[in-house]
Amino acid sequence: MTAATATAREARPLPMARLRPGRIVTWTVLFIGGVLMVTPLLFMFSTSLKDAGQIYDLRLIPEDPTLANYFEVLGDGRFLRWFLNSSLVAIAVTLSNVFFDSLVGYTLAKFRFRGRQFVFLAILSTLMIPTEMLVIPWYLMSANFGWLDTYWGIMFPGMMTAFGTFLMKQFFETVPDDFLEAARIDGLNEFAIWWRVAMPLVTPALSALAIFTFLGNWTAFFWPLIVTTSSELYTLPIGLTSFAVEQAIRWEMIMTGAALATIPTLIVFLLLQRYIVRGVMLAGLKG
Amino acid sequence: MATITLDKLVKSYGKARVIHGIDLEVRDGEFVVFVGPSGCGKSTTLRMIAGLEEVSGGEIRIGDNVVNELDPKARNIAMVFQNYAIYPHMTVRQNIAFGLYTTKLGKEEKNRRVEEAGRILGLTPFLDRRPAALSGGQRQRVAIGRAMVREPAAFLFDEPLSNLDAQLRAQMRIEIKALHHRLGTTIAYVTHDQVEAMTMADRIVVMRDGHILQSGPPMEIYDDPVDVFTARFIGTPSMNILPGREADGRAVADGDGGLLFGIRPQDLLVREGAVAADALELTGTVTAVEPLGPETLVHFDLAGQPVIATAPARAVPEVGSQVSAQAARSEIHRFDRKTERSLGRRR
Structure with a gap:
């Protein structure tokens, strides 16, 4: 770009549309909403950097910041274990969802077979059943199969979801049949067509599904609380709750644990922000 | 192969x-x-x-x-x-x-x-x-x-x-x-x-x-x-199809005739002067002209029936004027009006 054009661009007045009263109100409301959302998070990190004497000092930037709380929490081996448990559960469930939801979604979108619509409606109808209603059957099933207090017990209800299947079906329907037919003529079997041709064409939907599943499982509380009894199998949210009970009024320790639990979520968000926003738009979801 | x-x-x-x-x-x-x-x-x-x-x-x-x-x-x-x-x-x-x-x-x-x-x-x-x-x-x-x-x-x-x-x-x-x-x-x-x-x-x-x-x-x-x-379907512009009959071996445009005559626009030429003995002459009012460079397509109205003919590139008739176009007998396709099957051409 030449210097002249750069200057011309800088000198261009702000379009009036950007200063309309409606826009000012929108931005103000969004700004207030943003502050309300971010403040607790900032206080959590701030408190985690304070010692016991400073926690009722409500300054956002601690007077004498310290990482001692982090060393203490991480020094307690249980926290690392819970962290690994959560990672294992969230990653395994995410991989499983990406694989099975897209496999079923693809089948429902691209194959014509008797009962297809019925199967799809049956899967979709499970979205209307609240988790609270499912917990008792899940528990009885886990007890019968000996899955109580096991990783499999924590993971199995979420290994495949109706939402994910629905999302993937909708996306596979946008893949032109010509792509699949060309691969069929080139000699690929149906599994290879799905894996090598169809899957790469729906990566935005796969990213959205993976992100939502990972975050959902990282923060899952209700079912892991019910199915686990030994502290070695706790996931982070359950571990943190028991930790908070143990630490009673040691808020700096509770906040340090919470901050550590939040970091992976923030990393996922910061790294994949683009995909999350696109995913929310694609899936028509509320974040 | x-x-x-x-x-x-x-x-x-x-x-x-x-x-x-x-x-x-x-x-x-x-x-x-x-x-x-x-x-x-x-x-x-x-x-x-x-x-x-x-x-x-x-x-x-x-x-x-x-x-x-x-x-x-x-x-x-x-x-x-x-x-x-x-x-x-x-x-x-x-x-x-x-x-x-x-x-x-x-x-x-x-x-x-x-x-x-x-x-x-x-x-x-x-x-x-x-x-x-x-x-x-x-x-x-x-x-x-x-x-x-x-x-x-x-x-x-x-x-x-x-x-x-x-x-x-x-x-x-x-x-x-x-x-x-x-x-x-x-x-x-x-x-x-x-x-x-x-x-x-x-x-x-x-x-x-x-x-x-x-x-x-x-x-x-x-x-x-x-x-x-x-x-x-084959040929651009599409062949003109006109109802007609044959009289003394000549094609005559006639709405009540038992035949359909097919004439490709390229074979229906806008020209002045005498009509060849066995040619079909169609006269109508020009509704549109499309100069293509080497030639001009002339759309005219023949008693409510749209017809397309070809004129030389430089001889573009005015819209609204009367034109006369001729097709040689050998270029006129004949079809049965009921079955729409071809009866061939008289060569």
């Missing part, structure tokens, strides 16, 4: 029959173009040959093998689709090589074929690009390359040029025709564009409502269409 034979081929969707027992032989090395309006069954026929649609009745043979029950991959054919069907997540090289994905060829041979296809199709500089960085014509060449590397017994093209602009379409027509000369492989090509059919085919198959109306070399179909539909 192989012959493709359709023997009483039928396709039904539930109770609706869309292909009505057609017979056709595409000879070894022949370039056959299926042409017809939307819904005539040409794409369905091609997809049955490819194995993408089940056959409801009759037989398809490729070479000596009946392929009705064979999977597409076992038929040794390659297909090029209207929307190219090249994969956006792969480079041009990977897309072309994808045609060899399931073959047992060595890596060197695969590479050699990809490079060769790239060279023939002028894609060598683009082999490491993604399809998004290519033009429509280049993308279609990638799709053709993917078909070529497999060295199939026959190529099937399903409206491959429909997504291209007019200029590129003209260029690709020539390229595909040249490729056929070079490779000599049997080609079955589907289009709704009669210009593509006329310019590319060794033989045109005109289809309508699941039937083959006529099959033959382009000029044969142009010169001797078997019915009014084929006569109007």
Whole structure:
């Protein structure tokens, strides 16, 4: 770009549309909403950097910041274990969802077979059943199969979801049949067509599904609380709750644990922000 | 290379029959173009040959093998689709090589074929690009390359040029025709564009409502269409069809006549002066003119019937004026008014 054009661009007045009263109100409301959302998070990190004497000092930037709380929490081996448990559960469930939801979604979108619509409606109808209603059957099933207090017990209800299947079906329907037919003529079997041709064409939907599943499982509380009894199998949210009970009024320790639990979520968000926003738009979801 | 034979081929969707027992032989090395309006069954026929649609009745043979029950991959054919069907997540090289994905060829041979296809199709500089960085014509060449590397017994093209602009379409027509000369492989090509059919085919198959109306070399179909539909479908602008009768061996335009006369606009010439003894003269009011450069198309109204004639380039009549156009007797096609079947021309 030449210097002249750069200057011309800088000198261009702000379009009036950007200063309309409606826009000012929108931005103000969004700004207030943003502050309300971010403040607790900032206080959590701030408190985690304070010692016991400073926690009722409500300054956002601690007077004498310290990482001692982090060393203490991480020094307690249980926290690392819970962290690994959560990672294992969230990653395994995410991989499983990406694989099975897209496999079923693809089948429902691209194959014509008797009962297809019925199967799809049956899967979709499970979205209307609240988790609270499912917990008792899940528990009885886990007890019968000996899955109580096991990783499999924590993971199995979420290994495949109706939402994910629905999302993937909708996306596979946008893949032109010509792509699949060309691969069929080139000699690929149906599994290879799905894996090598169809899957790469729906990566935005796969990213959205993976992100939502990972975050959902990282923060899952209700079912892991019910199915686990030994502290070695706790996931982070359950571990943190028991930790908070143990630490009673040691808020700096509770906040340090919470901050550590939040970091992976923030990393996922910061790294994949683009995909999350696109995913929310694609899936028509509320974040 | 192989012959493709359709023997009483039928396709039904539930109770609706869309292909009505057609017979056709595409000879070894022949370039056959299926042409017809939307819904005539040409794409369905091609997809049955490819194995993408089940056959409801009759037989398809490729070479000596009946392929009705064979999977597409076992038929040794390659297909090029209207929307190219090249994969956006792969480079041009990977897309072309994808045609060899399931073959047992060595890596060197695969590479050699990809490079060769790239060279023939002028894609060598683009082999490491993604399809998004290519033009429509280049993308279609990638799709053709993917078909070529497999060295199939026959190529099937399903409206491959429909997504291209007019200029590129003209260029690709020539390229595909040249490729056929070079490779000599049997080609079955589907289009709704009669210009593509006329310019590319060794033989045109005109289809309508699941039937083959006529099959033959382009000029044969142009010169001797078997019915009014084929006569109007092949040739641009469409043939003028006028009711009439014959009196003393001469064609006379007459709304109550038992014949339909077909005159191509190129054979109906706007001219002044004496009418040849056996010629048909039509006079009407000019409604529009289309100067094309070498000639001008003159639209005129003949007692409520629109007619198109040709005038010399520089002699453009005024809209609203009266014109007179003449067609020699030998250029007038005659059709039965009831059946619309051709009765031939009086030569």
